[in-house]
Amino acid sequence: MLPEERKTTHRKEVSTLDHVVIRLAGDSGDGMQLAGLKFTTASVIFGNDISTFPDFPGEIRAPAGTLAGVSGFQIHFSSNIISTPGDELDALVVMNPAALRVNLADLKPNGILIVNQDTFSAKNLKKAGYNQNPLEDDSLRNFRVYPVSITTLNQTAVESEELTFKQINLTKNFFALGLISWLFDRPLTSTVEWIEEKFKHRPTIINANIKTLKAGYNYGETTELFPIQYHVPPAKMDPGLYKYISGNEALSLGLIAAANLAKKEIFYGAYPITPASDLLHELVKHKEFGIRVFQAEDEIAAIGSAIGASFGGLLGVAGTSGPGFSLMTEALGLAVITELPLVVINVQRAGPSTGMPTKPEQGDLLQALFGRNGESPLPVIAPQTPGDCFETAIEAVRIAMKYMTPVVILSDGFVANTIDPWKIPDISQYEQIEVQHPSKEILKGSERFYPYLRNENLVRPWAIPGTEGLEYRTGGLEKEDKTGGVSYDPLNHEKLVKTRAEKIRRITKDIQIQKVEGPKRGDLLVLSWGSTYGAAYTAAENMRKQGFSVSNANLKYLNPFPQNLEEILQSYEKILIPEMNLGQLQFLIQARYSIKTTGLAKVQGRPIQVREIQNKISTILGVE
Amino acid sequence: MKKSEQVLAPKDFATDLDVRWCPGCGDYSILANIKKTLPTLDIPKENIVFISGIGCSSRFPYYMNTYGMNTIHGRAPTFATGLKCSRPDLSVWVITGDGDGLSIGGNHLMHAMRRNVDIKILLFNNQIYGLTKGQYSPTSIFGKRTKSSPTGSLDYAVNPISWALGAEASFIARTVYSYGDHMREVLRRAADHKGTAFIEIYQNCLIFNDGTFKYATDKELRYDNILELKHGEPMVFGRDREKGIFLHGLTPKVIKYKEAGFTEYDLLIHDEYATEPTLAFFLSRMRHPHFPEPVGVFRAIQKETYDGMLEQSMREAIEARTKSFQELLHEGETWTVT
Structure with missing residues (x-):
């Protein structure tokens, strides 16, 4: 029966x-x-x-x-x-x-x-x-x-x-x-x-x-x-066709989607590492969608090969976790100074060093922003849910190619392994990603090609080998403005350092403005980032249901920040920042906006829980 | 690979950057010979890419009017691998040195060779760190006195050709910076080879290690100290070609074969195409001053390249594709919410 x-x-x-x-x-x-x-x-x-x-x-x-x-x-x-x-x-x-x-x-x-x-x-x-x-x-x-x-x-x-x-x-x-x-x-x-x-x-x-x-x-x-x-009766879900998906699967599918939208092949370089290996396993199954996968001898080779692919006109992507991300540091700096598009995925795990490989943490935020020698700014974005990993991958590819810059995706072991129902997106509803490679026409009759002559967004042209007349050299040495030749000129160096920084700053005009859930002004804002979204949202929502003025915002763009962020931060009496580290976003926010905030730091290799945030909110608001 | 439509000359490969090697550096001669070789290869200039790491040799790409990238220390083979695996239509050359390729980058050099990626690796070996001003390198001889080893280095030296053989590179050769014709011939052979080509080029650092290869470059000394390898020919050397290499058990010996009553055909015969690397390994162990040092092609065998196999698998997968990306998204267990 x-x-x-x-x-x-x-x-x-x-x-x-x-x-x-x-x-x-x-x-x-x-x-x-x-x-x-x-x-x-x-x-x-x-x-x-x-x-x-x-x-x-x-x-x-x-x-x-x-x-x-x-x-x-x-x-x-x-x-x-x-x-x-x-x-x-x-x-x-x-x-x-x-x-x-x-x-x-x-x-x-x-x-x-x-x-x-x-x-x-x-x-x-x-x-x-x-x-x-x-x-x-x-x-x-x-x-x-x-x-x-x-x-x-x-x-x-x-x-x-x-x-x-x-x-x-x-x-x-x-x-x-x-x-x-x-x-x-x-x-x-x-x-x-x-x-x-x-x-x-x-x-x-x-x-x-x-x-x-x-x-x-x-x-x-x-x-x-x-x-x-x-x-437990059925939920009222948004109608549509669903499947369930983990963050790592969604990131992989997002990369394939991006390849599709940009009509570009993707080169994925990786060395096995927990909890990022699932990306390698998933992507290698999809050669038919133009995904070239290379299992390198280490993470340095993984990112090196990806940058080589980008130099050749494919989109290079390298996936790893904390220790591997550390190994990629020097090459990331090269991608910054050469201004080549690249996406690096760091599925964060508890550190430092080998730490706790199977346990999640958000401890690599400051490393992603600042962990390179010299002034080497790059965009950093973080997915908030498994489904959002799909969107994040597409966004990272878009920014990398539009702005000729490496982009870091900060996922973590929590969002990577969480499995959620996912309403299957309709890819025809997504905007195509425009990519242009200059041809000899760009010379307009002159003999000289300027590989570092910039457009209105301060972006240089992505000339690729095989294009007659545009042969150029690039590399890790400081470039002469416009020509890309080697230059040790002091003022030239300062100009280029500032230009590269300004290029990244201006991306803020091209990203979604920060959304807030709950009242637009009020007593407390819970500001979370990445995978802490679920707990932060649920805690704030529970408090709202109890009649408290608690809002929440989850940062997806960690660099540059959304342009309306400062205004949002000034609209609340208090700000609580929960994160799986000792207060790295809090450090950034306080340094950038000179705003006092309260942190909720948790480094137990486990996600922050709703009740932990709720308890903290109650303490801040002085309620029992 | 695309054929060149234009007839190119060495000057077509010059850039407007001033070459900044020390006056008299061996690198000038290598640069000149590469510029002379490239026009003979029938490859369009825009399809050639030079990739380097860090060191004196690694400035090279800046002086070639092709596509080029001066990357980070020791990692040039990784960039070249990614590029060649993405763009098999390009002719990809790696320029490295004994420090860049064998010290910090030893791992990548080894893996590029064992994968048989179709790239050409030129290792300028001057047995010293030049750019950092004179410390001993992995190929410096044991006991070398330098700024960082004032009482003599304690490091046993790397043997680059043995290293390449151990990594199963499919084309391995050695030449000397001052051997114009020889170098160009070796470069042409490397360019024609399908697979990883590894060429060790002896190079003189005038400032920090002058005269290290005098035995090879001096017109007189050279006769007794260099053995020019030629496929299918006996290993003969000396001013009057009076000496040869004779295999005694498993040990090569130098003999004056004519005096000893032998003919050339009693000597070891070179075989570049031997499936097993045994002979090439013997040759790689023959070092100055105990033996004449072999120059030329040690080994040239055919095997599938990594990039070729990857490209083929990509094309096959793309041709065999039956589903759209949207259909891929719909794969697996799905359910409808109404």
Whole structure:
């Protein structure tokens, strides 16, 4: 009997909620990411708005049962439009003691805690650092604890199939998925279809996974353990065709879109690095759209090859994360002084140095703006949501080619891995990106080509090899104005330093003005940037609902700033800047506008939560 | 590659920038010979690109009226790789030196060669850091006394040809800055080669390392100290071509073969096209003063180039494309909200 057929015959109480945050956690090998994704698919098909965030361990194969090996997947699903993967958990499913220990702090008081009690052996408890079994010592009394023998129940469910011990173990995530699918009233259809497609040549595996999935579902329904089933009605989403997308996927698609809009091939140079490697994996699949991918020997070669490609008339793009971005520093300076178009993507992670590769941070803002020798300004932009990564990639390519400049995209491990529903854009609605390469005509009869003669935007022509009569040399030495020859003349140097800076400053006239959500003047503005948008927006919105004068603005353009930013900042009594670093945007804003602000710094390798911002707002406004 | 429609002359490759190498620098001769060679290659000037790193040699692109880029220290092969992989129609030349190419840029040099990117790498080897005013370089001989090694350097020297062989470059040659005809012939061979061509050019730094290659440049000394490699020919040298290279077990030996009662054909015969680099490696180990140093082409083999394979895969993918970008966006699990 399929669960859907029983919808009208609930025997248990059904409680309707408007949003729920759950997390599935277990050992890296327990399949929690997959179970989470399937739950997500069922939720979006059901019609909820969702936002998810995976939490991977740093080690590829940490020893089983240890704290280092815990992997989690968090899903926020709602009957309203949401913009974060959620703060505190309404429900937590843990497959072993280590997962309990790592995740319990995030569970709300009285939250649902489903525990695979089979794994709470003396050995596993010890590995997780428990002296006593928390299931027996009353330490979990503040939660609604549901001990379930997931391992045993799974074994029973699949015993009629001929599976090895290892294979049996691999199916237990589907039991857990079945159980929470019942608990939160999710249909199983999409998961069943996925299993049938995925294992289409292995009928035994199909049968086993489907059997245990349904066994988990039926267990929830029949056992006395769970008195209540929870229902989250569909959300009112903007009509259209949707898919779900991660920030990294959206950045990749955005680059392909930009190639399409500019009718240019893109050259992507990269060296594998977490959490940016997904860009490399995705882009290499799309040669047919003119994406040339080069896996370089290091990040220096990645950016060098990209600049070489740009010199040749393709659009060079280099993707990396913090440590790799540091290696790219010198070459970025070369792109600044040669004035070649280039896009560098830094999917930030917790630093300094190797830091915490799988954990997000926004610690590279000042490095992106200032981390080069000499005066070498360049545009910096940051995506705020997974969907916005698509738009950001297109915008970066547009600015790079229009202004002959390297552009840095500051993504981070949070927005890169967050999966959101995404209304599929109609590419025909986007403006084409105009690109021009001069031909011999530009000489107008004269013999001499001026590769650094500028247009009204102070932009030089993008002459490319193969063009007769425009042969020119460029490089890292200071250029003579207009001719591009080598010059050590003091006044020439000062003029060119100022010109390059002015060119970047003027881009402010060509970007969207800063938007504000909430009152245009008021008590408090929450000024966030990049991926902190979701939490900042939600916190401000919650405060507005409670009647407070709180607005929020999320900066996408970090350099140059939008031209109306100063006016906005002057329209509020107080300004709160939440960011995943020790106050880098705050530093910039205070230095630039001489405005006093309050920071909310969080550097835990985890995104800032809504309640943290809300608490800070309350403190600033002096409310309880 | 496009053929040149005009007949070009060396002067067509001159720029209006003053050449700023020290008077008497070996680089002048290399510049002159490259300017003489390019018009013979039948490649339009606008399709030639010189890319360099940092150092005396790396000023080179500024003095050539082609497209050019003077990049950052040691990284020229990366820019050249990106350019050639994006624009396979161009003739891309890398100008580097012993410090730029073998010290800071050793990694990139190695990877460009092992990928067999179709670029021509000219390494001007003067065994010294010139632009920074006279410190020992990776090719300086062990014990070299310089400003940064007043009691003699403790660094064992890099052997550039062995390095190139280890990285499996498909074309490897050596010439000397003062050998006009020889250098032009080697440059032409490199230009015609499909794949990475690596040429070590001995160059004299008049200021900081004068006379290092005297054994190779002096008209008299040269006879006994240089072995000119020619494919299919026995390895003979000396004023009267009386000496030759004889393989004794796995060790090359110099013998006066005529005195010893042998003929030329008992000597080692050069084979540029040998699939295995063994012979070329023997030759690369023959160093002054124990052996005559070989000049000419050590190795010239054919294998697919990285840029060629990438270009082909791009063309095939683009031709085989069945979907629009909009259709790509629609791929995967989708749902409609009404």
